[in-house]
Every structure is written in C-alpha cells, then in structure tokens.
Amino acid sequence: MLLLLPVFFATDIIEAQRAITGTVTDQAGDRMFGANIFAPLSQLGTTTDVDGNFLLEVPDDETLLVISFTGFETQEVDISNTNVVAVQMAQGELLGELVITAAGIERQRKDLGYSISTIKSEEFTVARETNIVNALAGKTSGVQITNQSGNLGGSSKILIRGINSLSGNNNPLWVVDGVPVFDSNISTGSRISGGFDIGNRAQDINPDDIESISILKGAAAAALYGSRAANGAIIVTTKRGKAGNNANITFNSTMRFDNPLRLPDFQNSYAQGGRGKFEVENSQNGWGPFIQGQEVVDFRGETTNLEAFPNNVADFYETGATIINNLALSGGNEYNDYRLSLTALNQTGIFPGSELDRYTASFNSGMKFAQNISSRFGLNFVRTTSAGRVAQGANDPNVLTSIINGLPRNIDVATLDF
Numbered sequence: 397m398l399l400l401l402p403v404f405f406a407t408d409i410i411e412a413q414r415a416i417t418g419t420v421t422d423q424a425g426d427r428m429f430g431a432n433i434f435a436p437l438s439q440l441g442t443t444t445d446v447d448g449n450f451l452l453e454v455p456d457d458e459t460l461l462v463i464s465f466t467g468f469e470t471q472e473v474d475i476s477n478t479n480v481v482a483v484q485m486a487q488g489e490l491l492g493e494l495v496i497t498a499a500g501i502e503r504q505r506k507d508l509g510y511s512i513s514t515i516k517s518e519e520f521t522v523a524r525e526t527n528i529v530n531a532l533a534g535k536t537s538g539v540q541i542t543n544q545s546g547n548l549g550g551s552s553k554i555l556i557r558g559i560n561s562l563s564g565n566n567n568p569l570w571v572v573d574g575v576p577v578f579d580s581n582i583s584t585g586s587r588i589s590g591g592f593d594i595g596n597r598a599q600d601i602n603p604d605d606i607e608s609i610s611i612l613k614g615a616a617a618a619a620l621y622g623s624r625a626a627n628g629a630i631i632v633t634t635k636r637g638k639a640g641n642n643a644n645i646t647f648n649s650t651m652r653f654d655n656p657l658r659l660p661d662f663q664n665s666y667a668q669g670g671r672g673k674f675e676v677e678n679s680q681n682g683w684g685p686f687i688q689g690q691e692v693v694d695f696r697g698e699t700t701n702l703e704a705f706p707n708n709v710a711d712f713y714e715t716g717a718t719i720i721n722n723l724a725l726s727g728g729n730e731y732n733d734y735r736l737s738l739t740a741l742n743q744t745g746i747f748p749g750s751e752l753d754r755y756t757a758s759f760n761s762g763m764k765f766a767q768n769i770s771s772r773f774g775l776n777f778v779r780t781t782s783a784g785r786v787a788q789g790a791n792d793p794n795v796l797t798s799i800i801n802g803l804p805r806n807i808d809v810a811t812l813d814f
Contacts, residue, residue, distance in 0.1 A: 412456040418473075418481035420448045420463060428485060431465045513537070513611045517635065520603040524650045524720050526741060526752070527599040528606070529554050538613055547785050548745045548752040551596040556613055556628030568611075568628040569621055570598055573760075573774055576624070577601070592785045600778045602739050602756045604648060604722040607635045634774070636760055637726040637733030646724045654716035654746055660801060664704035667692075668804035674702065681804045696811070704805045711809040712800050716746045734761040750784030 420431040427448025434441040435454045444450045452461075459476040468485040475481060513536035525531040529552040533541040542553040556568050570577040579598040610631040612620065621629055638644070662681075669675040669684025674692045678684075689701045705711075719742045726735035741754040755778070762772040803809070 413453050414456055414479055416452045416454055416458075416461065416475055416479055416481065418450055418461075418483060420444050420450070420465075420483045420485060422468070422485050423487060425484075428465060431463055431485070434462045434464070436460060436462060512613070513539075515609045515611075517607050520606055521648060524603050524648075526718065526720075526743060526754075527552050527595070528601045528603050529596070529598050531603060532609070532611075536611055539611060547593050548743055548750055549595045549599065549754075549780065549782055549785075550593045552599070554598075554630075556611065560627055566627050568630050569625040570601075570630050570632065571621065572601060572632040573634055573772075576621070592787055594782070594785070600754075600756075600776075600780070601632060602722075602737070602758065602776075602778075604724065604739055605634045605737050605756075605758050605760075607633045609633075634758070634760055635724075635726070635735055635737075636762065637728035637735045639728045639730055639733065643725065643727045646722075646726075648720075648722045650718070650720040652718040654718070656710070656713050656746055659710055662706070662709065662805060664706045664805050667702055667704075667806040679802075679804055681802055684804075684806075687806065695807075702806055705808050706805070708803055708805065708807060708809045709800060712748070712803075713746045714744070714748055716744055718743045730764075732761070732763040735759070745784065747784055747786055750782075750786070752780070752782045754778065754780045 418433075420428045420433075422428055427444075427446075429444060429446045429448060431444045431448070431450075432441065433443065433450050433452055435452065435458050437458050437460065438455050440452060440454055442450055442452045454475075459474065461473045461475055461481065462470060463473065463483050463485070464470040465485055467488055469488045471483055471485060473481050473483055515532070515535050519535055520528065520531045526549065529541060530543065532539060532554065538557045540555045540558070542555075543550065554568060555566055559566050565580075567579055570579045577597060579596050610633075612625070612629040612631065665687060666682045667674055667684035667687050668679050668681060670678050670680060671683070672685055674684045676693065676695050685702070687702050687704050689703060691699055692702050694700050720739070722737065722739045724735065724737040726733075728734060735758075737756070737758045739754075739756040741752070741756075743752040745751065757777045759775045760772070761774075762770060764770040
C-alpha cells in the first residue's frame with residue numbers, strides 16, 4: 397500500500413527592523429512622562445517612561461515619528477538618517493469657549509461665576525420647529541418646556557430651574573442681540589368657557605436667523621439684566637455676514653406631516669337616541685338601540701340600515717402639513733458685513749380649515765469705522781396670519797368636546813359638511 401503524506405512548507409518573512417530611542421522634554425528641560433510616540437507608516441507606537449525616555453522598534457523604511465502630548469504642539473521628527481532623537485515640546489495655545497453674556501459681551505466660560513448653557517445654530521435647523529421654544533426641549537439641563545395647546549401657533553411655556561413664584565411671572569427674559577423681548581402668553585376668552593391661544597411672542601424669533609442661544613440660569617443672571625431676569629435669561633445672537641465672502645447664498649427647506657397620535661376609545665354597539673329607541677332629534681351617543689342593521693330614517697330624512705362607523709372621529713381629522721423655506725444672502729469684508737434673510741412658514745393643521753402663515757424678513761449689517769469704533773443695525777419684520785384655531789377649555793366653545801367626540805357612532809363623517 398502506498399501511503400501519501402502531505403508535506404507543508406512554512407516560510408517566515410522577516411522584515412528588517414531598527415530600534416529608535418529618544419528623550420522628550422518640555423521648554424524648561426523637564427522630562428515628560430506619558431508623551432505619545434507614533435510611527436505613521438508602520439502604525440506602531442509607544443509612550444515615554446517616567447524619565448521621558450522611549451524605545452520603539454520600527455521597520456527600516458520608517459522615516460517619521462509623531463510626538464504629541466496634551467497641551468503641547470505636536471512635533472514631527474525625521475528619523476530617516478538617525479536612530480536617536482531628542483525632542484523638546486513647545487507649549488500649545490490653550491483654547492477656551494467664548495459665550496455671550498450681557499449686551500453682546502463675549503467672555504470665557506471658565507471666567508463666569510454662574511451657570512450658562514450654549515446651544516449652536518445647528519441644533520435648530522436639523523429639525524426646524526415653528527416655535528423656537530419647542531426647539532430648546534432636551535437641549536440643556538434645568539430647562540422645562542411645556543406645550544400649552546395643540547393649536548397651530550400655540551404658545552409654549554419655558555421654565556428654568558422650576559417655578560420660583562406661585563402667583564407671579566415665572567418666564568425667563570429673552571434678549572435678542574441686546575434687545576429684550578416681551579414673551580407673555582397671549583390668549584382670548586375665559587379659561588372656563590373657552591379661549592383662543594394665539595401664542596407667545598418668542599415664536600416670532602426665526603430659527604434660521606439664530607447663530608447661538610445662551611441660557612443664563614439662577615439669580616446671578618439678574619445681575620446682568622435686573623429683576624426681569626430673576627427667572628433666568630435667554631440670550632439670542634443672530635447670524636451675521638462673514639468677512640471674506642463677497643456674496644454667499646443659502647437656501648433651506650423643511651417639510652413635515654402631522655397626524656393625531658392617540659384618540660379616545662369609543663363604543664360601537666349602540667346608536668343615538670334615548671331609552672333604547674332611535675331618535676333623530678336626540679344626538680346623545682350610546683343611549684339608543686343596539687345596532688343590528690335595522691332600518692331607520694336618518695337626519696337627512698333618508699331610509700338606511702343602522703350601522704356603526706368606528707372611525708368616524710378619526711376621519712374628521714386631516715393630515716397636517718408644515719413647509720418652511722428660507723433664503724439668505726450674506727457677505728462682508730474686513731470693515732463691514734451684511735445679511736438678508738427671508739423665511740416663509742406655511743402650515744395646515746389636523747383640524748379642517750386650520751392654517752397658519754408666517755412671513756419673516758430680517759436684515760443685519762455692521763460697519764467698523766476704527767479699531768474701537770463700530771456700529772450695527774438690525775431690522776426684523778414678522779407677519780403672522782391664522783385661521784381655524786380651536787377654542788380651549790371643556791365647555792361649549794370647544795368643538796372637539798361638544799361635537800366631534802360626542803358624535804353618534806352611527807353617523808358617517810363623510811355625509812357631514814365641515
């Protein structure tokens with residue numbers, strides 16, 4: 397019997413290596429512990445020991461070492477003709493975050509003696525809201541946002557670090573480019589008999605025009621703006637033209653659709669009427685006969701078979717749509733800058749006939765006359781129109797409570813004229 401055995405050959409390829417040694421010090425000559433040593437070609441690396449020394453084996457064709465340390469400038473060392481290096485690290489430039497405080501003054505965050513949160517413009521334009529207050533929800537700690545109603549253009553409540561007064565005003569002070577904005581919730585009618593919520597004035601601030609928002613928390617903010625900022629202050633800085641741009645045109649567009657999230661549960665076994673009898677003039681829901689397809693004369697005077705329409709309330713609502721378009725033109729140079737912005741917000745609600753249109757035009761321009769002399773001019777125009785706002789409250793003016801949610805189960809919404 398011939399026995400065949402497989403024979404395997406193994407070949408090791410050994411690449412020529414060389415050892416690189418060195419020392420890393422700072423500008424004072426002190427040895428640096430923990431400096432990073434990296435060879436980009438071979439992707440090998442190490443760190444310095446407590447004496448600032450290092451040893452790194454690299455391939456012969458490695459020609460560069462990158463040395464880095466937090467707070468120091470990164471150094472690149474040529475090792476193509478040497479195996480021993482001595483590196484002195486230079487102090488890097490320490491960067492701090494600038495924040496806007498009172499009257500547009502820029503200060504380092506670390507120099508402030510009170511809490512402040514800053515939100516950049518990207519946070520507002522990713523998913524644009526019709527009310528800038530709603531866009532602040534979940535962006536920073538200690539800030540609570542509550543929608544007052546589901547109406548188009550309805551007001552939103554903002555609290556910073558909770559309620560400070562049981563009977564007074566708890567709204568923070570809004571300041572746009574140094575100008576205070578009155579942000580009260582405006583409504584009409586009675587809280588009991590029903591009123592119309594036409595929104596708070598902070599919603600007139602266009603998210604597309606915002607560069608940043610700084611939220612000053614606590615009583616320390618009152619030292620900057622007085623007693624009106626006792627509940628905190630929200631400082632809005634708008635966008636400006638950038639130096640070096642002759643003309644920069646930007647266009648943003650957003651489209652969103654809305655539907656009711658949840659509706660009440662309704663019974664679908666009994667028709668309108670009373671005492672178990674079908675009565676056209678009695679629209680009380682659920683007190684009529686058991687629905688079995690019997691013939692009845694409906695409110696139109698037509699003979700029809702009695703049946704339930706489980707989705708008659710859901711069919712009342714429409715699909716809401718929100719379209720926001722913004723066109724901006726900006727530019728500037730070393731001595732002046734400008735920015736012109738036009739925004740159109742067109743919204744239809746889930747209630748038939750409800751709509752909101754808001755058109756915003758803003759212009760911002762500045763000029764530098766000398767090293768310490770400059771001026772800035774800003775103009776904002778906002779025009780808002782709305783229709784079909786639903787009354788709030790639980791009494792007769794609220795069409796949802798008195799008519800829609802009480803609609804008999806045997807009535808098809810398609811037969812009604814809204």
